[in-house]
Amino acid sequence: MxxxxxxxxxxxxxxxxxxxxxxxxxxxxxxxxxxxxxxxxxxxxxxxxxxxxxxxxxxxxxxxxxxxxxxxxxxxxxxxxxxTIPARVEALCAGNSFTNSCHRINAKPSTRIITTSIEKANKAASEALNIEQDDKVICIKRLRLIDDVPVIFEIDYFRMEYMFLLKEDLEDASLMETISKNISTQPKRVEDVFEVKYSNKEYSDLLKCATNMPLLKVRQLVYAENDEVLYYNEQYIRSDKYKYAVSANI
CATH class of the missing domain: 1.10.10.10 (Winged helix-like DNA-binding domain superfamily/Winged helix DNA-binding domain)
Known part of the structure; x- marks a missing residue:
């Protein structure tokens, strides 16, 4: 014994x-x-x-x-x-930054770059960025993790003038801080649209969840100080692991 x-x-x-x-x-x-x-x-x-x-x-x-x-x-x-792996609740005071939110709730954020590519804009990206469908865009796919647990699969779309992003090391980096470092325009506000999306095989493999599991899909527009759209993204969130928080004045 x-x-x-x-x-x-x-x-x-x-x-x-x-x-x-x-x-x-x-x-x-x-x-x-x-x-x-x-x-x-x-x-x-x-x-x-x-x-x-x-x-x-x-x-x-x-x-x-x-x-x-x-x-x-x-x-x-x-x-x-x-x-049980507890669900993390996004910090409302984090300025819509995943990295800052994790730090404020005493969690370790990390980001894994899945792909960076130049491709033709789909309908959603072209409408969001006010460009022609099939115009080229920069597409960055990222997996966001909290304490090494995958919680968000994110797809970001940028106009071609953001080519500097392809030269940056975006692993574990804040995208908003990277943009602010390279151009004079600062991110000012975001607009979110929410819906439920059932996980496909790609999302399930990345997020380590069952196929057809309900995910929170967030379609987000990020605006600059001059109200120009900086970029558009789609986030697929495991809401059993990460609670997306929204605050608004009424």
């Missing part, structure tokens, strides 16, 4: 007035709190927990049931029990 197992068994007092399942619940929750089990980690099987803590299967099931009901754990059919 190893030292860690002995410690766990000492934590569960058979003669205590506190039920064993409640003691086990407290023990597992403490291990999650101190980081022994982290969000996304898989717990040992029910059988392994029975052996580890020297308790019955019904005791283990009651403890896990309580943790699942409190959304601390989640069960995945045929796969096991996992520590």
């Amino acid at each position: 190893n030292e860690e197992k002995q410690k766990h068994e000492k934590d569960l007092e058979v003669n205590s007035f506190i039920p064993l399942y409640q003691q086990l619940y407290d023990n597992i929750r403490k291990q999650i709190t101190v980081g022994i089990y982290k969000p996304g980690d898989k717990l040992p099987s029910e059988g392994d927990l029975c052996k580890e803590f020297n308790v019955s299967r019904i005791t283990v099931r009651n403890a896990l049931k309580q943790l699942v009901e409190e959304e601390i754990l989640c069960k995945k059919r045929g796969k096991g029990t996992y520590v």
Whole structure:
């Protein structure tokens, strides 16, 4: 019997007035709190927990049931029990910047560039950028992650005068700050349109979610100080992992 197992068994007092399942619940929750089990980690099987803590299967099931009901754990059919990955709520004071929002909620932002290309504008991009359909545009596809968990797949469209973006290192960079650094015009405001889009295979592979899972689709226009459209983007958001926040004066 190893030292860690002995410690766990000492934590569960058979003669205590506190039920064993409640003691086990407290023990597992403490291990999650101190980081022994982290969000996304898989717990040992029910059988392994029975052996580890020297308790019955019904005791283990009651403890896990309580943790699942409190959304601390989640069960995945045929796969096991996992520590829940909490949804992050966008900071309203972050100025519509994903990077700033993550910093304000004490999370680690990262960006993975999927592709950068020059292609013909589709109907949505041409209307948003006020150009002819089939005119060339710069298209940047990015995956946004919080604490290494993918939460947003984003497609950004720019007019051809933004060729400097193809020379920039955009990995883990703020797009708005990069634009501000290269041109005198500053991003001023955004307009968002929301709808539900069911995930296709491309989005599911990138966002690590099931095909046909409902995603929040945001169509966004980013305006400069002179009210000219700087760029247009489409964001596909796993709203179970990241809550998009909007504030408005009325």
